[in-house]
Amino acid sequence: MATRVRCGIGLSCGIVGEARSAECRSGKILRIIVRVKPVEMNAFRQRTPKASERLARHLATSIVEGEIEEGARLPHEGEMLSQLQVGRATLREALRLLEVWGLVVIRTGPGGGPTVRRPSSGEFAEQLALMLQFQQLTLQDVSDARLALEPMMARLAAERITPEAIAELRDSIEIMRRSYDDPAEFWLQNARFHSAVAKAGESTIISTIIDALKFIGDGASSGVHYARPELEEVVHAHSQVVDRLEAGDAEGAASSMHRHLDAGRRFIGKQAPQALKARILWPE
Numbered sequence: 001m002a003t004r005v006r007c008g009i010g011l012s013c014g015i016v017g018e019a020r021s022a023e024c025r026s027g028k029i030l031r032i033i034v035r036v037k038p039v040e041m042n043a044f045r046q047r048t049p050k051a052s053e054r055l056a057r058h059l060a061t062s063i064v065e066g067e068i069e070e071g072a073r074l075p076h077e078g079e080m081l082s083q084l085q086v087g088r089a090t091l092r093e094a095l096r097l098l099e100v101w102g103l104v105v106i107r108t109g110p111g112g113g114p115t116v117r118r119p120s121s122g123e124f125a126e127q128l129a130l131m132l133q134f135q136q137l138t139l140q141d142v143s144d145a146r147l148a149l150e151p152m153m154a155r156l157a158a159e160r161i162t163p164e165a166i167a168e169l170r171d172s173i174e175i176m177r178r179s180y181d182d183p184a185e186f187w188l189q190n191a192r193f194h195s196a197v198a199k200a201g202e203s204t205i206i207s208t209i210i211d212a213l214k215f216i217g218d219g220a221s222s223g224v225h226y227a228r229p230e231l232e233e234v235v236h237a238h239s240q241v242v243d244r245l246e247a248g249d250a251e252g253a254a255s256s257m258h259r260h261l262d263a264g265r266r267f268i269g270k271q272a273p274q275a276l277k278a279r280i281l282w283p284e
Contacts, residue, residue, distance in 0.1 A: 050093075051086065051087075051090045052089075052090045052091075052093035052094045052097065053094070053097065055084065055086055055090060055091070055094040056093075056094040056095075056097035056098055056101075059094065059098060059103075060098060060101065060103055063098075063103050063104075063116055063118075068116050069116065070116055070117060070118050071115065071116060071117070072115070072116045073113055073114070073115050073116075074104070074113060074114040074115070074116065076113060077091065077092075077113075095114050098114070099114075101119065102117065102118075102119030102120070102123045103116065103117065103118070103119065104116055104117060105117050121208055121211045121212060121215070122215060124208060124212050125211065125212035125213075125215035125216060126215075128209075128212045128213075128216065129212075129215075129216045129280055132216070132280045133279065133280050136279060137279070137280050138276065138277055138278060138279055138280065139216075139275060139276050139277075139278055139280065140276040140277065141280075142213050142216055142280065143261070143265045143276065145209075145213055146210065146213050146214070146261055147258060147261050147262060147265070149206055149209065149210055149213070150194065150197070150198070150210060150257050150258075150261060151253075151254040151255070151257045151258040151261075152201075152206070152254065153197060153198045153200075153201035153203065153206055153207065153210065153257075154197055154201070154241060154244075154245070154253040154254050154256070154257040155201075155250045155251065155253060155254040156200075156201035156202065156203060156250075157197050157198075157200035157201040157202075157245055157253065158244065158245050158247075158248055158249055158250040158252075158253040158254075159248070159250055160200060160201065160202050161200040161245050161246075162200070165196060165199070165200045166242065166245065166246050168196050169193060169196050169197065169238075169241075169242045169245070170242060172189045172190075172192045172193045172196065172238075173189075173193070173235055173238050173239055173242065175189045176189045176190065176193075176231075176234070176235050176238070177235055180228055180231050180232070183226075186231060190234065190238075191214055193238055194210065194214060195207070195210070195211055195214070197241065197245070197257070198210045198211065200245070216280060223272065223275060224267070224268050224271045224272045224275060225271075230267060233263070234260075234264070237256070237259070237260035237263065238260070240256045240260075241253060241256045241257050241260065244256050
């Protein structure tokens with residue numbers, strides 16, 4: 001800020017900055033008072049959750065922590081109103097929120113009411129698909145995510161997998177060999193294989209995301225036809241992954257999984273390039 005003052009002998013002196021004093025051309029020391037305009041700050045406003053939302057979170061915590069078991073039926077409305085000391089509208093809205101979150105199912109009629117349940121990975125996949133659709137992402141984006149995540153889970157699985165998990169993977173491969181003429185069963189076992197590898201990695205967060213990504217888009221959902229040789233190649237790739245897992249070869253397992261997924265993406269890109277460019281759609 002610049003401040004201009006007059007000294008005692010009438011000289012106009014320009015003083016620049018925030019100095020408290022300065023010397024004018026006459027050599028006289030001047031006392032300067034610089035007035036700085038204070039910064040204006042907006043009032044802090046924090047949204048207070050509605051009573052129904054607070055109640056829904058309270059009940060959700062009890063369900064998640066196991067205080068209310070899966071399959072348990074919540075008390076009748078009148079009893080809940082008395083116990084929770086809330087209004088009818090608040091309670092009903094809280095129960096609707098729990099239903100949206102997948103924590104209760106509300107049945108009507110005699111013997112009905114809210115029953116506790118746990119949300120499935122499929123429901124998470126639907127919500128993720130909706131979010132990705134808003135972002136206007138494509139199956140290519142889903143493929144990129146799987147290429148990053150699944151080899152990492154294969155690496156973890158090689159270090160942690162149990163003999164029982166190896167047996168499950170080999171069982172899925174054997175069923176796939178018998179299902180070349182049954183596409184529905186073949187792709188069901190394909191999903192089982194990838195989910196089992198992710199589960200063997202013992203990272204619940206990543207395995208849940210992988211299951212959701214497979215639900216949103218994989219080889220079966222791309223609409224591309226797989227002939228017998230391509231199906232056999234999928235089975236061969238699965239066998240290579242399991243061999244590396246059983247040997248405890250973390251890098252080999254990750255590499256085999258990456259080659260498998262990349263080969264599938266390149267096949268889809270060659271047969272139907274428009275499939276990878278298709279936007280993700282929320283299942284109706």
